[in-house]
Amino acid sequence: MKSFYITTAIDYANGSPHLGHAYEKVLTDVISRFRRQMGDTVYFLTGTDEHGQKVQASARKQGVEPQAYVDRISAEFQALCARLDVSNNDFIRTTEPRHKQVVRAILQQLFDRGEIYQAEYRGFYSTRQEQFLQEKDRLPDGSWPEIYGEVTDIVEKNYFFRLRKYQDWLIDYLRTHEDFIFPKYRQKQVLEFLKEPLNDLCISRPKERLEWGIPLPFDENYVTYVWFDALLNYYSAVADKGLWPADFNVIGKDILVPPHAVYWPIMLHASGLPPPKALLVHGWWLQGGAKMSKSKGETVNPLSLVDQFGVDAFRYFLIREMNVGQDSEFTVEQFLVRYNSELANNLGNLVNRTLNMTTRFAAGVIPAVDVTEDPERELQELWTKTRDEAVPLCEQFQFHTALERGMAFITATNAYIEKRAPWKLGKSAEAKDQALLRTSLATMAEALRLAVALMRHVTPSTTDKINAVLGYTPGPVWRDELVWGAKLKGARVAESLVLFPRPEKKVG
């Protein structure tokens, strides 16, 4: 079995999770579940980023110790993962000893080899971004862009990592590894960024200014710059498991350049480690055209949507609506459109009809196919086409299109049922009509089984529930489950299943 190591970004422990964080976890979970279905052994890591200025400031604001504060926020993120049915194998916190140990060992090794040096820094510093700024970062009118918050003049001694030394190596690496970043066009943006000379990276913060961090092993008067600490989580979590390099680091587009596309591969290379095999970069959930974020106030609380509509409706929406890599506007109206038309009406209807009619006309036992005519042949052909397109789409992270194909197949199955009208056949005593009735019941049940097998990585518990009411236990090999057959013959179905009830209260 092939092993597949995938990670999400680790979320800042400076506020509660919102829809953007939930999306990244669900997306990575969908990829993980899909790869497991395809036979890989998946190791899926997520976690929280718990050091740095922002966290220290948030804790102070609430009048609590940083450790107590991050314990609470990290627990919220862990609870979110559980509630979203996220199948992560591990959850790393950057305040854990296992992480700090690796960060300190790598820093020491880089220091010993002269990759880190001390120098005096004079210039501008943005507290909000925890970043040193240069003249070129100013706006044409001389002011600083709003994202930097308050910018102060400072002079201080710090430690620097020799980023510049590896600029040519990185350019060459990107040119020879065309698939390093998905979607591909983002790799060009990185190369564009690398046309300007890189500055060495300041990786220390004096303790007087920031206490909440990992002390530098070679100078305890400083703590480690939070990005240098955080990026190493992907490695520290598996350092003793032989899983490095990761197959994918899944991240949002805001943290590609420079942290993941520049610092990260260079940090690894300078430490004698290979870069991750690829970065998967997703877009943003927007609200009113702007990135949904804590600092902008009102965000969508994923848990309230899950409480109201169920976890699979939430997962389905996120994956169906977003084309991986692009941005998407979140609105409750659009959520309700997908919920009602695709889940409640289209899929919900097929489930209800299959269970009702099998109960009414076949005493709850799925019959064998008796005759196969054009309508059955057409539906089977559509299935083969749907599956043969959907699986490669999922391999290319086009989960939204794969779901669309799956829904179209469900629509076609409902149309098939209209055409066969089993409720009419059930009233006839003619042998031919009885044969067609058995055929149509078997066909709709098989189509339903296949459709939900195809969606299993997105809606795992819905697929399980539907299999259960169909009296069916899937086999171990997912690809075999996608073959049209007579797997349900003789199965005893439940009388009903309420899957996607109409919302009663107002959403919000």
Ligand code: MSP
């Ligand atoms: N702590 C850093 C990442 C360190 S990784 C070594 C960080 N944290 S974050 O909490 O701000 O963001 C975590 C992830 O959530 C990022 O990949 C980010 O892109 C993603 N999202 C945050 N808001 C988002 C949206 N509105 N939409 C989609 N994802 C976005 O950055």
